[in-house]
Amino acid sequence: MTEDFVLRALAGGIGAALAAGPVGCFVIWRRMAYFGTALAHAVLLGIALGFLLELEPFVGVFAMCFILAGCLILLERQRLVSLDALLGVLAHAVFAAGLVVIAFMERLRVDLVGYLFGDILSVGVVDLWLIYTTAAISIAALLWQWRNLLSVTVNRDLAAVEGVPVERVRFLLLIMLAGVIAVGMKIVGMLLVVALVIIPAAAARRVSSTPEQMAVASAVIGIIAVISGLFSSLEWDIPAGPAIVLVASVAFAASLLIPSRGQQGRDD
Amino acid sequence: MPGDASRARPLIEARGVSVSFGRQNVLDKVDIAVHAGEIVTLVGLNGAGKSTLIRVLFGIVRPDLGTVVRTPGLRIGYSPQHVHRDPILPMTVRRFLTLGAPASHDRLKKVLAEVGAGTILNHPLAEVSGGELHRVLLARALLREPGLLVLDEPLAGVDVTSQAELYQLIATIRDRYGCGVLLVSHDLHMVMAATDTVVCLNRHVCCSGHPKVITRHPEFVSLFGPHVANAIAIYPHRHDHRHDERGEPVPIDDGDPKSPDMSGGQG
Numbered sequence: 001m002t003e004d005f006v007l008r009a010l011a012g013g014i015g016a017a018l019a020a021g022p023v024g025c026f027v028i029w030r031r032m033a034y035f036g037t038a039l040a041h042a043v044l045l046g047i048a049l050g051f052l053l054e055l056e057p058f059v060g061v062f063a064m065c066f067i068l069a070g071c072l073i074l075l076e077r078q079r080l081v082s083l084d085a086l087l088g089v090l091a092h093a094v095f096a097a098g099l100v101v102i103a104f105m106e107r108l109r110v111d112l113v114g115y116l117f118g119d120i121l122s123v124g125v126v127d128l129w130l131i132y133t134t135a136a137i138s139i140a141a142l143l144w145q146w147r148n149l150l151s152v153t154v155n156r157d158l159a160a161v162e163g164v165p166v167e168r169v170r171f172l173l174l175i176m177l178a179g180v181i182a183v184g185m186k187i188v189g190m191l192l193v194v195a196l197v198i199i200p201a202a203a204a205r206r207v208s209s210t211p212e213q214m215a216v217a218s219a220v221i222g223i224i225a226v227i228s229g230l231f232s233s234l235e236w237d238i239p240a241g242p243a244i245v246l247v248a249s250v251a252f253a254a255s256l257l258i259p260s261r262g263q264q265g266r267d268d
Numbered sequence: 269m270p271g272d273a274s275r276a277r278p279l280i281e282a283r284g285v286s287v288s289f290g291r292q293n294v295l296d297k298v299d300i301a302v303h304a305g306e307i308v309t310l311v312g313l314n315g316a317g318k319s320t321l322i323r324v325l326f327g328i329v330r331p332d333l334g335t336v337v338r339t340p341g342l343r344i345g346y347s348p349q350h351v352h353r354d355p356i357l358p359m360t361v362r363r364f365l366t367l368g369a370p371a372s373h374d375r376l377k378k379v380l381a382e383v384g385a386g387t388i389l390n391h392p393l394a395e396v397s398g399g400e401l402h403r404v405l406l407a408r409a410l411l412r413e414p415g416l417l418v419l420d421e422p423l424a425g426v427d428v429t430s431q432a433e434l435y436q437l438i439a440t441i442r443d444r445y446g447c448g449v450l451l452v453s454h455d456l457h458m459v460m461a462a463t464d465t466v467v468c469l470n471r472h473v474c475c476s477g478h479p480k481v482i483t484r485h486p487e488f489v490s491l492f493g494p495h496v497a498n499a500i501a502i503y504p505h506r507h508d509h510r511h512d513e514r515g516e517p518v519p520i521d522d523g524d525p526k527s528p529d530m531s532g533g534q535g
Contacts, residue, residue: 028356029352029354029356029357147367150359150367151367151368153352153357154351154352154353154357154359154364154367155348155350155351155352157323157326157328157346157348158346158348158351158368158408160326160327160328161326161344161346161418162346162368162369162412202356205356205358208358209358209360209392210358210359210360210363211357211358211359211363213358214358
C-alpha cells in the first residue's frame with residue numbers, strides 16, 4: 001500500500017486538512033459556512049477559465065474563487081438584498097454558468113464527477129505544490145494576523161477602535177477561505193469541500209478551551225479523517241472523498257459525548 | 269471638574285455631522301462634545317442614530333457633512349453593547365481581555381478587581397452573567413488607559429440595584445483617571461446622576477442639558493434605597509418641537525410647549 005499515487009494522495013489530503021482546520025474555525029465562529037458553499041460553487045467556472053487561459057485547471061479554480069470572494073465583499077456593502085439571499089443567488093448563478101460554459105467548450109473534456117466528488121487518488125506533483133503553498137501561506141497569514149482575526153470575530157467596532165484594520169482582516173479571511181476551498185476541492189470535491197472545512201473545526205470544539213487549541217485540534221482531526229478515510233477507501237473500495245467526510249462526521253458525533261470544556265475552575 | 273471642563277478644549281467633538289444611508293437620513297447636523305473629566309449621556313430611542321453617531325466619532329463611518337475633531341493621540345476605550353460570545357468560540361475572560369493588547373497576569377487581576385469582577389479571570393466569556401459582562405467590557409476598555417471612555421448601553425439587562433452600582437463604578441473611574449465618559453442609553457428619563465450633560469438625539473439633537481437629582485423624592489428613596497437614588501437622576505426634556513409621522517421635526521403649535529410629549533411625539 002505504498003504506491004506513489006497513494007503517497008501523493010496522503011500528502012495532498014494532509015496538506016489540505018492542515019490548511020482547512022484553522023480557517024474552518026473562523027468559518028464556524030463567524031458563521032461563514034454559506035460563504036464557503038458559494039465559493040465552492042465557482043469551481044466549474046474556474047476550470048473553464050483555466051482552460052480558456054491555457055492554465056492548470058487548478059489555477060483557474062483559484063482565480064475564480066478569489067474573483068468571487070472579491071465580488072462578495074463588494075456586494076456585501078449594498079443593502080438591497082440580504083447577504084444570505086445574495087450568497088444563494090451568486091452560488092447557483094456561478095454554478096449554472098460553469099455548467100453552461102463547459103458544455104459550450106467542445107474541446108474541453110471534463111471529468112465532472114471528479115470535480116463534484118473529488119479525486120484524491122489523482123493528486124499529482126503540481127497539485128502537491130499548490131496544496132502546500134496554499135497551506136503554508138494561509139498558516140503564515142493566520143499566525144501573523146491571529147489576534148486581529150479573533151478581535152474582529154468578537155466585535156468589529158471594538159477591534160476598529162483598538163486600531164485593527166477591520167476590512168483588510170476580513171478580506172484576508174475570505175481570501176484564505178477561497179484558497180482552502182480550491183485545494184480542498186481536489187481532495188473531496190466541490191460538493192463536500194465545505195464539510196472538510198467545518199466538520200473538523202466543529203469536532204474540535206469539545207476538546208479545546210482556547211481558540212488556539214481549537215485551531216490545532218481542528219487540523220489534527222482533519223488529518224486523522226484524511227488518513228483513515230483514504231485507507232478505508234482503499235480497503236473497502238469505497239469513494240475516498242465521502243469516506244474522509246464520514247470519518248470526520250463520526251469524530252464530530254463522538255465529540256458531542258465529551259463534556260464541554262472551556263471552564264478551568266473559578267480562579268488560579 | 270465639570271466646570272473647568274467646559275472651558276478647555278474638548279477631547280472629541282462632532283460639529284454639524286450629517287449621515288445618510290441611501291435615502292435614509294440618519295443624522296442631521298449633530299453637535300456633540302466630550303471634555304476631559306466630563307460625563308456626557310447620549311439618550312435616544314432605537315433608531316435615533318446613537319450607534320451611527322458613536323461610529324462617526326470613532327472614524328468608522330465617514331459623515332456626509334460636518335467634521336469630527338479629536339485631541340491628537342486620544343486613546344478611546346470602548347465598551348460595545350454586544351460582543352459575540354457564542355459557546356462555539358472557546359474564549360475565556362482572560363483571553364478576551366488580552367485581545368486588544370497583551371497584559372501581564374497582575375495587571376489583568378488588578379483591572380478586573382477594580383471593576384468588581386476579580387474572580388472570573390478564567391471563566392468562559394460565554395458563561396458570565398450580564399452584569400459581569402459589562403464589567404469585563406469596562407475592564408478591557410480600561411486596559412487601554414483611555415482618555416475617553418465610550419460605554420454603549422452599559423446597563424442593558426441589569427437590574428436597578430446593579431445599575432446603581434455600575435453608575436457609581438463609572439463615576440469612580442472618571443474621578444480616578446480624569447477621563448471623559450460618553451455613555452449611550454436608550455432610557456430617555458433615567459440617567460446617571462453624575463452626568464454633566466445629557467444630549468437627547470432623534471436624528472438631530474432634540475435638546476441637551478443637566479439632569480435633575482431625585483434623591484429627595486421620598487417614594488423613590490424608600491422604593492430603591494438611598495444608594496440607588498443617589499446614582500440615578502431624572503432628565504426633564506425641554507423640546508421646542510415635536511416629530512411628525514415621518515420623523516421630521518415640526519414646531520409645537522398646540523398644548524403646553526414646556527411639557528413635550530416624549531412618548532407620543534418621540535421628540
